[in-house]
Amino acid sequence: MYTVFVQTIINGLLLGGVYAAYSAGFSLIFGVMGVVNLAHGELIMLGAFTSYWLFAYFNLDPYLSAPFAMILLFLFGYVVQKYIINRVIGQPHIMSYILTFGLHLMIANIAIKMWTQDFRSITTSYSGANAAIWGLNIPLARLVTFMVALLVTWVLWFFLMRTETGRAIRATAQDKEVARLMGVDIRNIYAITFGLGAAITGLSGSVMSPFVIISPEMGLEYTIIAFCVVVLGGMGYMPGALVGGLVLGVAQSLAATYLNAGVSVAITFIILFIMLVICPKGILGKGSVA
Amino acid sequence: MNFKIDRIILIIFLGITAALAFLPNFVESEYLLRLITVVIFWIGIAGCWNMMSGYTGYIDFGPVVYFGIGSYVVAIAMTKYGIPFFPSLFISGLISGSVAFLVGIPTLRLKGAYFAIATFAFAEAMKQIALEFDRTFSVSFFQGSDGITLPISGHDNSFFFYCVLPVTFLVVLAHYYIEHSKFGYGLKAIKEAETAAEISGVNTTANKLGAYVSSAFFLGLFGAIEAYWITYITPSDVFNVQKTVQMVIMTLLGGMGTFLGPVVGATFLTLISESLGARFVEYYLIMIGGIIIVAILIMPNGIIGSLKIRKKLRFI
Numbered sequence: 001m002y003t004v005f006v007q008t009i010i011n012g013l014l015l016g017g018v019y020a021a022y023s024a025g026f027s028l029i030f031g032v033m034g035v036v037n038l039a040h041g042e043l044i045m046l047g048a049f050t051s052y053w054l055f056a057y058f059n060l061d062p063y064l065s066a067p068f069a070m071i072l073l074f075l076f077g078y079v080v081q082k083y084i085i086n087r088v089i090g091q092p093h094i095m096s097y098i099l100t101f102g103l104h105l106m107i108a109n110i111a112i113k114m115w116t117q118d119f120r121s122i123t124t125s126y127s128g129a130n131a132a133i134w135g136l137n138i139p140l141a142r143l144v145t146f147m148v149a150l151l152v153t154w155v156l157w158f159f160l161m162r163t164e165t166g167r168a169i170r171a172t173a174q175d176k177e178v179a180r181l182m183g184v185d186i187r188n189i190y191a192i193t194f195g196l197g198a199a200i201t202g203l204s205g206s207v208m209s210p211f212v213i214i215s216p217e218m219g220l221e222y223t224i225i226a227f228c229v230v231v232l233g234g235m236g237y238m239p240g241a242l243v244g245g246l247v248l249g250v251a252q253s254l255a256a257t258y259l260n261a262g263v264s265v266a267i268t269f270i271i272l273f274i275m276l277v278i279c280p281k282g283i284l285g286k287g288s289v290a
Numbered sequence: 291m292n293f294k295i296d297r298i299i300l301i302i303f304l305g306i307t308a309a310l311a312f313l314p315n316f317v318e319s320e321y322l323l324r325l326i327t328v329v330i331f332w333i334g335i336a337g338c339w340n341m342m343s344g345y346t347g348y349i350d351f352g353p354v355v356y357f358g359i360g361s362y363v364v365a366i367a368m369t370k371y372g373i374p375f376f377p378s379l380f381i382s383g384l385i386s387g388s389v390a391f392l393v394g395i396p397t398l399r400l401k402g403a404y405f406a407i408a409t410f411a412f413a414e415a416m417k418q419i420a421l422e423f424d425r426t427f428s429v430s431f432f433q434g435s436d437g438i439t440l441p442i443s444g445h446d447n448s449f450f451f452y453c454v455l456p457v458t459f460l461v462v463l464a465h466y467y468i469e470h471s472k473f474g475y476g477l478k479a480i481k482e483a484e485t486a487a488e489i490s491g492v493n494t495t496a497n498k499l500g501a502y503v504s505s506a507f508f509l510g511l512f513g514a515i516e517a518y519w520i521t522y523i524t525p526s527d528v529f530n531v532q533k534t535v536q537m538v539i540m541t542l543l544g545g546m547g548t549f550l551g552p553v554v555g556a557t558f559l560t561l562i563s564e565s566l567g568a569r570f571v572e573y574y575l576i577m578i579g580g581i582i583i584v585a586i587l588i589m590p591n592g593i594i595g596s597l598k599i600r601k602k603l604r605f606i
Contacts, residue, residue, distance in 0.1 A: 036403050087587055093402055094349045098542055099586045101535065105579030113572065224414070227407055235403070263426055266418030272411040277396040280404045 007136050008257045009250060014139065016249020017146030021204035022222060023229040023241040024152055025197035031236025032173040032193045035085060035096040039103040040226050041219025043198050045111065047073055047205025048214045055122050055209075062122055062209045063144070069206035070199045077198025082191040089190065104219065111216035120214045141210045148207045152200050153242050159196075160238065169193055173236070228272045234282025243283055299549070300466060307459050314448035327451045329560045334458030335512050335533075336540040336552035337465060342505040343538075344546040345468055346498055347481035348398070351406045352413030353537060356386040356506040358529040360513025362420065365438040365523055366431070379453075379514045386510025387503050394502040398495065401484075410531075417529035437524035440517060453515045461508050465549045468501075477501055481547065539578075543585055545592030554593050 026040050050069040051062040080103065088095040130137045160166040171179040172189045180186050212218070229248055233240025251271060255264035275282075310330075317323045335357070343350045360382040367378035397408050420432045432438075468474030476497040479487035488494050517523050536559070544555025562581075567574045589596045 030403070034403070036406070084583065084587070088590070091590060092347065093406075094343075094347075094542075094546075095586055095590055097349070097351075097406065098538065099583060102579045102582030102586065105575050105582070107579075109573075109575040109579065113576070228411070231404075231407060259426060260422065262418065262422035266415055266422055269411045269415035269418060273408055273415060276400060276404055276408040276411065280400060 003135055004257065008253050010136060010138060012250030012253030013246055014142040014146055014249070015253055016246035017149045018142060018204075018208060018245075019225055019229045019249055020242040020245030021145055021149035021152060021207070022201055023226040023233075023245055024149075024156060024238065025199075025201035025204075026223075026226040027230045027233070027236060027238060027241045028156065028200075029194055029197040030230065031238070032169055033085075033089060033096075033190055034093060035089075035100065035194075036093070036227075037197075038097060038100040038223055039107060039219070040201065041222035041224075042104055042107040042111075043073055043077070043201040044205035044208070044222050045108070045214070045216060045219045046076065047202030048209040048212065048218070049111070049115065049216075050202065051206040051209040052120055052122055052214050055124075061124065062206055066203050066206040069202040073202025074195040074199035076195075076202075078191045078195035080198075081194030082187065085194065086187050086190055104223070108216055108219055115216055117215060117217065121212075122209050122214070124210050139211070145204070145207050145211075148204070149242065149245070152203065153239060156196075156200065157238055165189075165192060225268075228268055231272055231280075232275055232283055234284050237282065237284065240282050240284055247283060296466075296469070303462065303466075307455070310455060311452075314451055320447055323447045323451060325560075325564060327447065327454055329557055330451075330458050331454050331512065331516070332536070332540060332556040332560050333553050334454065334461045335509065336537045336544070336556045337458070337461040338505045338508045338512070339537040340541045340546065340548075340552045341461070341464060341468065341508075342501045344541055344548070344551065345474065345477040345481060346501055347547075348401075348498065349406045349538075350409045350502075350505075351534060351538075352409035352411070353505065353509055354529055354531065354533040355409075355413035355416050356390060356509035357513035357516075357533060358413075358416065358420070358525070359386045359389055360510030361517035361523050361528040362432065362438075362513075363510070364514035364517050365440050368440055368518075369438060370431075375518055379511060379518075382514035383507045383510040386513070387507035390503045390506030391499065394499050398498045398502060410534075413529060413531070413534070417525050420525035420529065432525070435524060435526070437522055437527075440521045440523070442521055450515065450519045453518075454512075457508060457511050457515070462549075462553065464504065464508075465552075469549055473497060473500065478547070539582060541592075543581075543592055545594035545596070545598070548592070548594045548598070551592055551594045558593070 022040075022044050025043070026037060029035055029037050029040075047069040050072055051060075051065045054060040054065040054068060055062060084103070085096065085099060088099055130139050131143075132138075160170055168179065168184045168189050169192070171182065172184060172186055172193075176186055179189075225248075229244040230241055231244070232247055233242070233244025248268065248271070252264040252268060255267045259267075310326075313326065314323060317326070339350065339353050342348065342353070363382040363385045364375070364378045367373045367381055368375065373381070393412060397405065397412070400408050421434050423432050424430055424434045468477060476487065476492040476494070479490070479492050480494055480497060484494055513528060517528065540555035540559050541552050542555065543558060544551035544553065563574070563578075566577060570577070585592075591599060
């Protein structure tokens with residue numbers, strides 16, 4: 001009984017770590033540009049597929065291919081922001097939702113055309129490996145992803161706080177007009193921010209690839225979870241994604257163990273709805289409110 | 291001048307509706323009748339979204355929830371309680387409207403992306419509840435993913451044509467009312483500057499709630515009609531987020547917050563998907579994605595919106 005509870009909590013935390021890993025980029029993009037990126041899940045999908053193809057053709061371990069996914073997605077994100085999304089910045093928010101939804105449709109369906117709808121997976125030597133401690137099971141691949149989430153949050157935080165580009169990004173997020181007067185090239189900063197968000201999202205897709213099902217249609221589901229995670233943690237507040245991810249992961253895990261798996265999805269959305277109505281700034285109260 | 295153009299458009303609209311009422315007598319092909327019904331159906335649904343989000347600027351990402359509630363109410367009323375279709379239809383609208391009233395009070399305080407996400411979350415939560423309620427509480431009410439089979443109506447396509455036409459007619463008429471009433475000016479003021487509207491004495495909460503509830507009422511009716519038409523519903527079908535997306539895209543293509551926007555957008559997109567969808571099944575969604583992106587980039591105000599700006603007209 002006690003073991004089941006502890007195991008549930010551990011599963012929840014590890015699941016939450018995965019959530020946090022792929023939601024940080026969503027939060028960054030929203031925080032700086034106010035763009036709710038509905039093509040977020042597609043960035044994860046592209047990251048996962050990068051690892052998949054490198055594994056399939058060169059037998060490269062997903063953890064080693066992660067940097068490639070990062071670079072590729074950075075370039076992709078940079079170009080998309082610079083030539084497409086930048087054009088609707090400053091217009092009502094709905095434009096960015098619809099535009100990124102259009103991107104979602106295009107990317108997902110072109111991917112289906114290229115790679116078919118097949119479900120794929122990467123089977124490595126450690127894919128199903130568990131560390132057993134005191135009768136508890138800890139899936140290793142998830143543990144690594146959890147570590148990556150912590151690392152990503154920390155590096156991103158450091159980057160935003162301590163580097164020149166990071167300062168420019170924060171300045172733009174706070175007041176883009178004033179930032180522009182101070183000599184910040186807003187369009188470039190936006191492109192870099194989106195590239196950065198895409199890069200860490202691609203990285204998470206890549207490190208998740210050993211234990212998730214990879215298919216061109218996987219994206220939307222992840223976008224929805226990222227939504228919830230980021231709202232729980234506080235939109236635009238970077239460490240919030242970590243907190244939101246862990247809270248959501250534990251809540252879902254508890255619901256799945258003690259009620260049933262379908263209810264855990266319902267609970268996700270109920271929590272999200274109640275959270276928004278009661279406290280839109282997130283659990284930590286540090287999110288931005290439009 | 292503007293007033294005159296509006297009058298003319300209203301008369302043309304009434305004329306078209308009157309002419310449409312006789313359509314089933316002349317149209318031989320069942321396919322054509324069905325296609326026209328679907329177009330009118332989507333004009334109405336897109337109009338419901340436009341009524342709320344187009345005019346107030348509050349982007350509702352979960353309107354499908356009221357459509358789904360309508361479907362489920364009619365299904366449960368007919369199968370579990372044996373109520374005939376038309377009373378059930380009316381009950382659907384009322385229940386959808388009441389739920390919107392209760393949900394609207396807390397939700398409409400949110401702004402921007404938060405309102406959009408909250409409505410989306412509510413719609414998804416309702417879908418999951420409809421899916422899992424029975425299994426969790428061991429009852430047979432929503433019948434989860436098995437879905438509910440409604441009594442086979444035995445009516446032909448023209449019956450549903452006559453169900454859909456008056457509801458869409460009312461939705462478009464409501465648009466005309468919004469364009470020419472204090473209530474409608476209030477909604478537009480909320481879109482432009484909510485605080486300023488409030489200071490000027492517009493009861494913003496009541497206006498938003500009014501638009502939200504009436505949009506939900508009509509969506510409930512449409513949901514009920516579709517459920518009876520299709521005769522088999524599942525939560526994943528009637529609460530499908532694709533329906534929301536379609537409403538948004540149609541309105542946006544036509545022009546948000548305009549009288550003719552949903553009419554033009556829904557007709558255009560339905561006919562496109564009917565012609566392209568059948569011929570290029572594999573590329574259809576890629577093309578829709580492309581159309582959306584291009585439309586947003588080159589005419590963010592939609593077809594009617596751009597026309598209005600170019601012609602400097604204030605009509606519709």
